[in-house]
Amino acid sequence: MINVAVLGYGTIGSGVVEVLQTNAAVIAKRVGEDIAVKYILDLRDFPGNPNADKVVHDYDIIDKDSDIQVVVECMGGVEPAYTFVKKALLNGKSVATSNKELVAKHGAELIAIAREKNINFLFEASVGGGIPIVRPLLRCLTADVIEEVSGILNGTTNYMLTRMGEEGLSFEEALKEAQEKGYAELHPEADVEGYDACRKVAILSSLAFGQQVDFEDIYTEGITKITAEDFCYAAKMKKSIKLLGSSWKTDDKFYAMVCPMLLDNEHPLSGVKDVFNAIFVRGNMVDETMFYGKGAGKLPTASAVAADVIDCAKHIGKNIKILWEPEKLTLSDLGNFERKYFVRMPADTAEETIQNIFGTVEMISVDGIDEKAFITGLMKESAFNAAAEKAGNIINRIRLD
Amino acid sequence: MINVAVLGYGTIGSGVVEVLQTNAAVIAKRVGEDIAVKYILDLRDFPGNPNADKVVHDYDIIDKDSDIQVVVECMGGVEPAYTFVKKALLNGKSVATSNKELVAKHGAELIAIAREKNINFLFEASVGGGIPIVRPLLRCLTADVIEEVSGILNGTTNYMLTRMGEEGLSFEEALKEAQEKGYAELHPEADVEGYDACRKVAILSSLAFGQQVDFEDIYTEGITKITAEDFCYAAKMKKSIKLLGSSWKTDDKFYAMVCPMLLDNEHPLSGVKDVFNAIFVRGNMVDETMFYGKGAGKLPTASAVAADVIDCAKHIGKNIKILWEPEKLTLSDLGNFERKYFVRMPADTAEETIQNIFGTVEMISVDGIDEKAFITGLMKESAFNAAAEKAGNIINRIRLD
Structure with a gap:
């Protein structure tokens, strides 16, 4: 006994x-x-x-x-x-x-x-x-060098983003609904500001890389700035918006962050809806694996x-x-990491100005939204931030995975 | 050492x-x-x-x-x-x-x-x-009574079904493409007839239920009868067609089978494409979990x-x-298990005849296909088989999950 x-x-x-x-x-x-x-x-x-x-x-x-x-x-x-x-x-x-x-x-x-x-x-x-992820990292994928762990780690925000994407709700409406259903707390900061996901990324990163990753070191951005309009653009681009907690390794540099991301609809995390969670793990041998289930309850x-x-x-x-x-474990400066960005600017912004500041971009337009929106080429985060500051009047920007 | x-x-x-x-x-x-x-x-x-x-x-x-x-x-x-x-x-x-x-x-x-x-x-x-599934069943979900294990367990057929669904290929075209890519063998029976998936269901069932399940006892139906037209109907119904290997337990009865299934597009297995595999596990406490990754290679x-x-x-x-x-472990007779069926019959079949034989059905029509197609209500497999025999001229039938 x-x-x-x-x-x-x-x-x-x-x-x-x-x-x-x-x-x-x-x-x-x-x-x-x-x-x-x-x-x-x-x-x-x-x-x-x-x-x-x-x-x-x-x-x-x-x-x-x-x-x-x-x-x-x-x-x-x-x-x-x-x-x-x-x-x-x-x-x-x-x-x-x-x-x-x-x-x-x-x-x-x-x-x-x-x-x-x-x-x-x-x-x-x-x-x-309830999703087995700690054991799989420690005791299943033991023959692999783990190169990336990315996940939808917070059910509350995933529920809200799902409702915004499927029903066109605003952030406030989605939050109210989540609170009514008991998914979100009265003081929802831990969820919507990404703090909860940040703690979980710290744990996953420490396990994946075998050393202490301090949660205070992880860049964390919540979903409070995501709007119904962002989802209109996402639909047009055949992408979804997810709050991702990610850590990854490239050339012996380690990165970790929590932020909303635009994912292709084909990405396995893209179909994870409502309060479900899923964690995507990439190893140097096993390639892509994903673990899906009820992240809370x-x-x-x-x-x-x-x-x-x-x-x-x-x-x-x-x-x-x-x-x-x-x-x-010392995390590398995200400023040096290259990715694409989705950017929305006011309608009166000249495309020439955009190209002068951001380089060659791909314009995206959605019926009924009078703005200039575009996807940049690959840019270092530091270069993007400098460009965004120069542009000055950005309505919103979301990273592409 | x-x-x-x-x-x-x-x-x-x-x-x-x-x-x-x-x-x-x-x-x-x-x-x-x-x-x-x-x-x-x-x-x-x-x-x-x-x-x-x-x-x-x-x-x-x-x-x-x-x-x-x-x-x-x-x-x-x-x-x-x-x-x-x-x-x-x-x-x-x-x-x-x-x-x-x-x-x-x-x-x-x-x-x-x-x-x-x-x-x-x-x-x-x-x-x-590469997907961790044996360990998760044995060493992660140890606090649960496992009630269901269902999966896309064969990458070759999943690739073929993906191509048929997305590109409208026929079975033969999809097989040829899979062979050219090295996913299917020259003699593809083990894959397309479901024999490979059947062995895997036997292993998963034995682990989930803790007793020997003989693969010879598992009803096995491959994908050779699935056609491009079936996928037209599936699209209309917002479903996908997947070759599922399943075993489940209801009221202390155990069932296992391998067959093509129509899954709602919302089902987590529905988004599993190309040569990827995924295994869905339901426990009495953890509820739904899914394990996804490269099933071969x-x-x-x-x-x-x-x-x-x-x-x-x-x-x-x-x-x-x-x-x-x-x-x-003695598997129960699938004949007693109730589910819905998608059925295609010739255009000249009277709807009254269909209802007389199959009971109340939901008719499905697709532009350009001159047939009578429908979804039955819940029927025991034995009752469905008797009805199908009575109807006599069924073009195809696929089970609904």
Whole structure:
């Protein structure tokens, strides 16, 4: 019997308990012994809940109980999650967490402690919810040098962009709808400004490249400037607009960013709609692979946490090696990276002026929108920014993937 | 140092050697020691090849060399692969294979031998080429009861169907093009009749449900009857036609089949084009997930085999548990399964006759095709077959997913 303590009985925490209890028989078969939830740590009580008798309010009870071999952390936020998780690991208890803030900030340290203690710190659910992506990166694509990881990592914004693209909603209308459906929070900054996706890119990049990538170093641009008009142009160009979190490697330079991108409709990420997430991985041997599924939601996310609990249970006394060294990886200046840009300018801008500033461009026009819009040639981001400043009156610009 | 022997130096075998040698440094870091190819078994010699000195023609040399800890089998076909692999396992050597015929037929037995010997028999590349799917089923979605596994499992037919859908090619034209591009063989039956997909469904079903599913028991229908006209109707219905290999579970009944299906354009498998493969997995907790990538090709497939070699190397003396029991799983009669059907009949068929035979239907018409075409309501396959026999002059029928 493996005893588990769950920290935080919110959406994900209660989901983990539900998964472990509902699928107890099949899980026991896979692990070779039963997994039981012994404690649930929460500030609240849950009278009437079938697990009410497991609720404790003091972490020390869990800390001191040597029966507990696996701690599940679903509190979210850095503190007190960090303190509890570190204590658990130092006391020889494995940890499974869904907490992207914790993993992005302290992942390297917690992995190192787990390695030293011969236990495990696992975090499949911190990126992509129910989608297996951490394990595939660490344990499936092991024969490859990973060259790129790009993904639709935030379901809220993907839902909004899908609705804007399909129904012509404005950003505000899409946000309101997402809030009404419970996909977006009242204070939606973490989603719409790309902060959530940024933490996830930091985790994916650290795993893909094997070294700490600080989320503060990742250029992050949200979707607040995307308009219904942008989607009219996107449709004309047979492209979609997606909030992508990306990191990639070219000639031993590493880049990472979060921003809206125009993707060809043929791109596998282009068809990922609504609250679904997908992560595209390119390796030097396997070429393109993609992992798709529910990036959020109670049971899908809990399924991923529970799979980590199962892995902890199957690896008692054996550390699963995770290459994520604490030395910080220096990201290269995006200014040096070349790509094309889609640009919208006022109708009275002369095409000659545009070409003088941006070089040869491809003009795009859409019925009913009186503007000058175009796609530039390949430009370094620094050169594009200089040109945009010179032009002065750009309505919007979106990067092309 | 882990010494490896590669059986078969064809496309995949030489690819495995290339992956292990090209990515040797990163692989050594992940494993914790070097992996070296010591022997290559092939009937041929490869003068001038940098690995020519490793070539042997007699399996006994490998069998008797106790330095060899991992055997890579890329010969294809059941014999002599089965004899060599079984010998290797009985002699305590782990095996990684890309051979779907071998795994579909003898998987349960070889897994049991590996378990008993505390070594490993791994076969990630036998389904989906480079796409991680065996590991995700066995080691990622471990908290779920798997309810469905459906996939585009054959790149050749997916290429042909893509070309028929996008360019209006006939089956014959698409096959000719696929042959010219090297995607289809001169004798293309294994692909176009669905036999290849059938072996892969057998493997996926055995893994998903934990018991032997015999490929001979799986209803298999290829794409040879699909015509350019079918694609005209599909476009009108906003659907695509895909060769799906599926297995699923409803109320403790298990079903498996391979056949062309009409999928809504919104279905995640619908956008999978050309030679790409994708496998859709539904669990009772994680809901929908999908794994996408290159289902064939030298380096993608070799990447998956090499990842298995790495797993064997990381688990010397430790068996990775695979639940695939030898007791045969009885598949339920597809005749009892309800679905809708798309049906084409001659233009002179009276709609009244159609409704008398098939019940209430939805008529579909396409400019330029003088036929009576329709979608039935939900019908048991046995009832549909009886109706189709009664109608007598059906031009074609395709199942709806």
